Amino acid sequence: MAMMKHAWDNYKRYAWGLNELKPISKQGHSSNLFGNIQGATIVDALDTLYIMEMKEEFKEAKEWVEKNLDFNVNAEISVFEVNIRFxxxxxxxxxxxxxxxxxxxxxxxxxxxxxxxxxxxxxxxxLLNIK
Structure with a gap:
């Protein structure tokens, strides 16, 4: 539990809303596998947050999904990566x-x-442009 809390808190602090956190540089990053879709780590972590009963973190992630997860992008995405992650x-x-x-x-x-x-x-x- 402590490791998940540590990872989540640092993702939230340094890369909230972006797809990835570079742990050494403490910089958020969004690879072009997802076009302009953001929040892969948030969506990826939802089930873990729920299973680990991290209720406040799950609630914050759900709110981010409701307000910010947008698939209306004009960009080429990796069908495989978007399928498994999102x-x-x-x-x-x-x-x-x-x-x-x-x-x-x-x-x-x-x-x-x-x-x-x-x-x-x-x-x-x-690859597919989802627009």
Missing amino acids: VGGLLSAYYLSGEEVFRKKAVELGEKLLPAFNTPTGIPWA
């Missing part, structure tokens, strides 16, 4: 908590990702 994070948070916001966001993003799976070969595209 869709997976949102669905696991919904499954555990029953909070409707997570289901709605997962459906919204899933619909934007659908064209990547409609290919002549059946193999999804690696």
Whole structure:
């Protein structure tokens, strides 16, 4: 629990809303795997926060998702990375908590990702502009 609290508190202090924290430089960073979608660490951590009963942190993360998680970007994203980090994070948070916001966001993003799976070969595209 202490390690998760330490990691979460430092992410919140140095990189809140960005996709990653560089721990040595204490700088927030957002890789281009997600285009301009922000908050991968927040979404990724939702299930862990819930399971570890970090209620205040879960509440803050949920509020960030409600107010700031935006998929209306004109950018090329990695279908795989967005699928596992965002869709997976949102669905696991919904499954555990029953909070409707997570289901709605997962459906919204899933619909934007659908064209990547409609290919002549059946193999999804690696990259997709979700606009």
